[in-house]
Amino acid sequence: MFSPVWILFLLEHHFTMSEIGLIDAIYWLAMFIFQIPAGYLSDRYPRTYMMCLSSVLVGIGAIVFAFPVSFSVVVLSYIIWACGIAFKNVGDAAWLFDYMHMKGMEKDFTKIYGIGWGLSEVAIGVSAVIGGYIGSITNLQLPILISGFLILFSAVFPLAMPCSRKPVEKKDFITELKTSASMLRQKKILYILLLIAGIYFAFDSVFIILKQPFLYKIGLNVHQIGLVYLIFTFIGALGSVSIHKIDRILGYRGVLLLVTLLPLLSILMLLLAPQILGIAGVVLVSFTTGITVPLMVYYINLEVGSERRGLIMSYMSVIYTGILIPATPFVGYLADISLTLAIFALLPMLCIPLLASGIIGCFGPLRKKAGGNVR
Numbered sequence: 001m002f003s004p005v006w007i008l009f010l011l012e013h014h015f016t017m018s019e020i021g022l023i024d025a026i027y028w029l030a031m032f033i034f035q036i037p038a039g040y041l042s043d044r045y046p047r048t049y050m051m052c053l054s055s056v057l058v059g060i061g062a063i064v065f066a067f068p069v070s071f072s073v074v075v076l077s078y079i080i081w082a083c084g085i086a087f088k089n090v091g092d093a094a095w096l097f098d099y100m101h102m103k104g105m106e107k108d109f110t111k112i113y114g115i116g117w118g119l120s121e122v123a124i125g126v127s128a129v130i131g132g133y134i135g136s137i138t139n140l141q142l143p144i145l146i147s148g149f150l151i152l153f154s155a156v157f158p159l160a161m162p163c164s165r166k167p168v169e170k171k172d173f174i175t176e177l178k179t180s181a182s183m184l185r186q187k188k189i190l191y192i193l194l195l196i197a198g199i200y201f202a203f204d205s206v207f208i209i210l211k212q213p214f215l216y217k218i219g220l221n222v223h224q225i226g227l228v229y230l231i232f233t234f235i236g237a238l239g240s241v242s243i244h245k246i247d248r249i250l251g252y253r254g255v256l257l258l259v260t261l262l263p264l265l266s267i268l269m270l271l272l273a274p275q276i277l278g279i280a281g282v283v284l285v286s287f288t289t290g291i292t293v294p295l296m297v298y299y300i301n302l303e304v305g306s307e308r309r310g311l312i313m314s315y316m317s318v319i320y321t322g323i324l325i326p327a328t329p330f331v332g333y334l335a336d337i338s339l340t341l342a343i344f345a346l347l348p349m350l351c352i353p354l355l356a357s358g359i360i361g362c363f364g365p366l367r368k369k370a371g372g373n374v375r
Contacts, residue, residue, distance in 0.1 A: 006065075007212040008225075009140040013068045017213070017342075021332015024209060026075050028324035030082035031317065038086040039314025040173050047095040047310070050087045051158035057084030059152030066144040089317045090310035091158075097301040097309065099162070109301070111244040114294045118237035129230045136221070180311050183304070190303050190312070192361040196260060197296035198319025199357060203263050203350040204289050205324055206331050210346075211282055213339055214270065218278050228279065232286040239290030246291055247298075253362040255295055260358025262288040264351040270343050323350070 010020050042050045061081030068074045096113055100106045131143035184190050215225050239246075247255060262284060269281030297313075304312045327349060334342035 006144065007209060008216070009144065010068065010074070011213075012140055015068075015071075015074075017209075017332045017335040018329065019071065019332070020209065021329040021335070023071075023074055023078055024205075024328035024332070025325050027078040027082045028205075028321040028328060030079045031086050032321040032325060034083045034086040035089065035314045035317040035321065036177075036311065037173070038083075039090040039311040039317075040176055042087070042090040042094060042310030042314075043176070043308055046163055047091050047098070048158040048161045048163070050310075051091040051095065051161075052155045054084045054087035054091060055151055055155035055158070057081070057087070059084075059148050059150075059155070062144060062148030062151060066141050066148060086314075086317065090313050093297045093301070094309045094313060095161070097298075106302075108244075110247055110294060110298045113298065114240040114243040118240035118290070122233060122237045124233050126230065126233075129227055176308065176311055180308050180315075183308065183312070184315075187303055190300065192357060193296060193300050193303070194312075194316045194319060196256065196354065196357045196361060197292075197300065197316045199323065199350060199354045200259065200263065200288075200292050200296070201316070201320040202323040202327065203346065203354060204285065205320065206327055206346060206350065207285055209328065209331065210335060210339065210342055211285075213335065214274070214278065214343070215282070217339055218274055228282075232283055235283050236286040236290030239287040240294055243291050243294050243298075247295060252299070255291075256358045256361045259288060259292040259295070260355045264347070264355055267343060267346050267351055271340065274340075 007020065010023075011017075015023075038050070057080055061077045061079075061084060064080060065074065065077035068077075093113065096116070097106065097109055100109050100112065105112075127147075131147070134143045134146070212225065215228060220228060246258075250258060266281040266284040266288070269277040269284065296316075300313065300316065301309060331342050331345060331349075334345055
């Protein structure tokens, strides 16, 4: 509900874009620290517990964020938030893949996960409109508070979900790290998949910071931004529910090229014709995210057994958080100078490396059809 207003909320409380970038860097540093332990715990204990814990932490973080009385309070809210998201990153998709594999339905993962992702995008879009409207007629704090309490309430739902896998032997943390590192050496395709996913998620996260100021700059008010967010999420949902068809039509190589080329195209649209193509460029990013997230998660899950699925997925988060720790304060600093300059910086920082990774994945020595031995 507060997705269209949270940056504006901080700006309203006299935070600069540089400070917002710095706070974001602290957020990503916290996630960088929490992510691998969260992945380990997700593999050792029921993933539903991790999903419940995620909702509790994210909800508390949102509520604390609603009272930005100081820089330190906002940082605290982001750290709590980061810990919760770390558990989410290794919980929901891994649980679904495990459950579908247990039922012999893993081939339908892209379809089911895509539909689920699409529905969540629609829900986010509708709530964004509501949040934007509430923020425009009251204040920007109220939609944040409502969101926090709703997220807290959602913590009860994972507890009603079935166990998605058989109990596994609980090995110590260091042993699991060594075993997963050995797996990466044996399955080099995982390197490129994790790299593409990590760079793209970093791009999407930085773009989120710039998206609200960009829309505001081209003349949209808070309520209109909420309505535009609804369009974004519907487009993202359209991409998500179509991923099984996209995967079937384009194939592995085509998908890698598509998801690594579209971010570059979208940024060029924002830079070359912001008033004419700006909104279309933002919509294109939403569509790309809608197809990239489920497909990359699917490809990676195919290569990893259930007993280390959470830990391997956590490496993807480590990659993008490692990128975002320096990237977000730098982009925030540039945005204080010029928003256009900050958007341009995404080209050499993320878009070009992302495209290069996609080309290597398609045509380089690591080329391989995704899909290993699923256990």
